[in-house]
Amino acid sequence: MDHFEYRNGILHCESVDLVDLAGRHGTPLYVYSRQTILDHYGRLATAFAEVDPWLCFSIKSCGNLSILKLLRQQGCAFDVVSGGEVRRALEAGADPARIVFAGVGKSDEEINHALDVGVGYFNVESEAEMDNLASRAAAAGKTASAALRVNPDVDPKTHVYTTTGKRETKFGVDVERARNVFKTFHGRKGLNLDAIHLHIGSPVNDVSAYVESITKGLRLIDDLRGDGYTIRSLNIGGGYGADYETDQAPPAMQYAGAIVPLLRGHDLKILLEPGRTIMGNAGVLLCRTLYTKASGDKQFVIVDGSMTELIRPCLYGAFHFVWPVAPAGGLVPPQRSATLRLDGTRLVDVVGPVCESSDFLARERYLPPMERGDLLCVFTAGAYGMVMASQYNSRPRPAEVLIEGSAARVIRRRETYDDLVEAERLD
Ligand code: LLP
Numbered sequence: 347m348d349h350f351e352y353r354n355g356i357l358h359c360e361s362v363d364l365v366d367l368a369g370r371h372g373t374p375l376y377v378y379s380r381q382t383i384l385d386h387y388g389r390l391a392t393a394f395a396e397v398d399p400w401l402c403f404s405i406k407s408c409g410n411l412s413i414l415k416l417l418r419q420q421g422c423a424f425d426v427v428s429g430g431e432v433r434r435a436l437e438a439g440a441d442p443a444r445i446v447f448a449g450v451g452k453s454d455e456e457i458n459h460a461l462d463v464g465v466g467y468f469n470v471e472s473e474a475e476m477d478n479l480a481s482r483a484a485a486a487g488k489t490a491s492a493a494l495r496v497n498p499d500v501d502p503k504t505h506v507y508t509t510t511g512k513r514e515t516k517f518g519v520d521v522e523r524a525r526n527v528f529k530t531f532h533g534r535k536g537l538n539l540d541a542i543h544l545h546i547g548s549p550v551n552d553v554s555a556y557v558e559s560i561t562k563g564l565r566l567i568d569d570l571r572g573d574g575y576t577i578r579s580l581n582i583g584g585g586y587g588a589d590y591e592t593d594q595a596p597p598a599m600q601y602a603g604a605i606v607p608l609l610r611g612h613d614l615k616i617l618l619e620p621g622r623t624i625m626g627n628a629g630v631l632l633c634r635t636l637y638t639k640a641s642g643d644k645q646f647v648i649v650d651g652s653m654t655e656l657i658r659p660c661l662y663g664a665f666h667f668v669w670p671v672a673p674a675g676g677l678v679p680p681q682r683s684a685t686l687r688l689d690g691t692r693l694v695d696v697v698g699p700v701c702e703s704s705d706f707l708a709r710e711r712y713l714p715p716m717e718r719g720d721l722l723c724v725f726t727a728g729a730y731g732m733v734m735a736s737q738y739n740s741r742p743r744p745a746e747v748l749i750e751g752s753a754a755r756v757i758r759r760r761e762t763y764d765d766l767v768e769a770e771r772l773d
Contacts, residue, residue: 347589348627349379350725355676357669357723361752364632364671368721372760373634374651376732376746378413382628386598387420390586390620393602397609399616402446404584405431407621407729408629410746412757414438417624423466425584425619429456436463446581446617448495448543450475450516457482461490467617469543469581471495471518476531476539484536492531493541493581496524496566498559502547502585505662511546511559518543521566528575540576542567545583549622553596553604556582560608567612577614584619588626590665590726592681595623622729629728631656631744632671633707635720636699645694647716652698653705654741656727657734660704668696668707671721673714682725687712696722700739732758740766 349360357364359379368375391401402425403417409431414424415438423444424435435445447460448469460468461483470476470492483490497518500511510517519527524542531539546559560582567577582605587595609616633651640646658664667682675690691712698705707724716722735743742761747754 347592348382348726349385350382350630350723352678355672355678357671359630359749362749362754364723365721367747367754368632368634368671370754371745371747371756373632373721374649374655374744375632376629376655376727376744377632378410378625378629378728378746378748378757380416380748380750382728383413383416383624384420386624386628387417387422389598390618390623391421393598394606394616394618396606397616399618400444402444402581402617402619403624404619404621405434406733408625408731409434409733410757411438412748412755413625414440423617425621426465429453429459432456432460432463432465442466446493446619448545448619452479454478454482458486461486461488466491467541467579467581468492469495473519473523473527473530476527476537480531480534480537482536489536489538491541492537492539493543493579494519494524494527494539495543495545496521496563498544498546498562500546500555500559500562502550502555503552504547504550504585505664507662508549509547511544511555517545521562524566525569525573528570528573532575541579541581542577543581543583545581545619546585548585549587549595550585551587551595553601556601557604557608560605564608564612567614579615579617580609580612581617581619584621584623586620586623588622588726588729589682590626591667591683598623625729626726627728629726629731631724631727631731633698633722633724635716635718635722637718638716645692647694647696647713647722649696649698649707649722651707651722651724651744652700652741653702654698654700654736654738655744656707656724656731657736658730659707659709660702661734666708666727667725668711668713668722669725670714670716671723674716674720675714677714688714690714700741737761737766742766
């Protein structure tokens with residue numbers, strides 16, 4: 347699952363004692379395990395090796411430059427969704443030809459810049475965008491490689507906000523319209539439309555949803571080839587799960603076991619866009635208890651981390667396992683589970699300092715007794731954690747530290763009050 351483990355009653359990341367680390371770097375603090383990143387990347391690469399795919403790491407899940415560099419060194423390509431993410435990929439040393447650019451609303455500036463730097467593939471989400479891309483590329487004397495994002499109308503059985511492959515969502519073009527898009531744009535100056543892109547949602551722990559969407563995608567590719575079009579690649583998207591609870595997500599081999607047989611013999615370059623499955627378990631958020639208080643029947647643990655560091659509980663009602671870094675009475679959790687209830691624990695809500703009732707990190711959990719000063723770990727926070735952090739309530743964003751064995755390296759410094767006001771000091 348990951349390299350965050352209790353040793354002698356204290357949580358460690360690889361060989362680093364997290365009580366010491368929090369003492370040195372302060373809280374709230376994001377901590378990443380290099381080995382966990384490599385393990386998850388390696389498992390995915392091995393599981394899908396037969397189809398020799400491009401693994402395009404989805405930068406939106408975790409954009410820190412040091413982590414992008416680490417992944418690039420492993421051979422990763424990148425999935426981006428904005429000009430800012432193109433910048434991050436390039437700054438991390440990515441080969442622009444191995445960047446794929448998705449998103450329903452690419453601006454003219456973003457398209458021009460991506461053409462300029464030579465982004466490998468545009469995942470195009472509408473006829474209007476295809477038209478704009480073709481015109482801009484032709485005007486610049488370039489040819490853009492394009493994949494048509496198809497909406498397969500498959501239910502990934504995940505949160506409604508992160509469901510993207512259902513017809514009623516804004517993403518992609520209906521399968522029925524796809525053939526027409528090829529008819530309209532085939533041979534258009536500035537455009538080389540020769541690929542299909544699918545992405546049904548995130549996280550998708552139901553492997554059969556991929557089977558359904560890829561089967562529809564392959565049927566479409568057969569039809570398009572029958573119509574005389576050349577289709578070179580199929581991007582099957584991201585969405586592979588992470589263990590928010592122990593053994594919650596299917597292992598990479600299980601996804602591949604169902605997906606790879608479908609892809610055999612189709613003569614397609616296969617692309618994947620994993621984010622969460624690589625980074626989710628590779629990061630935690632450390633917080634320190636500021637106060638505890640009772641209110642009516644409820645017990646609150648008020649920590650210095652909040653919805654501004656990790657918005658997932660507030661936004662999606664997402665579950666993150668939380669546990670003290672050095673639990674009282676040596677009460678170490680035997681597994682990470684939403685229903686864990688050990689003797690000696692008590693029912694609490696873990697909340698942050700932000701002025702909203704939606705500012706909680708964990709609700710109705712049985713935790714060991716916690717006191718002012720005690721550290722709490724929020725697990726599986728490596729994906730969609732820091733990237734979604736805000737400065738709401740004028741809270742500087744936290745630092746990020748990458749652990750390698752017994753070494754800890756700051757990979758993003760903690761923001762300061764100066765950072766909060768810098769862009770507004772205009773006179
Ligand atoms: N490809 C495309 C086109 C995507 O839109 C996404 C995620 C991915 C790949 C990567 O998905 P992953 O492998 O990381 O599941 N903020 C939400 C997740 C939003 C996902 C958006 N798209 C959360 O915290 O759960």
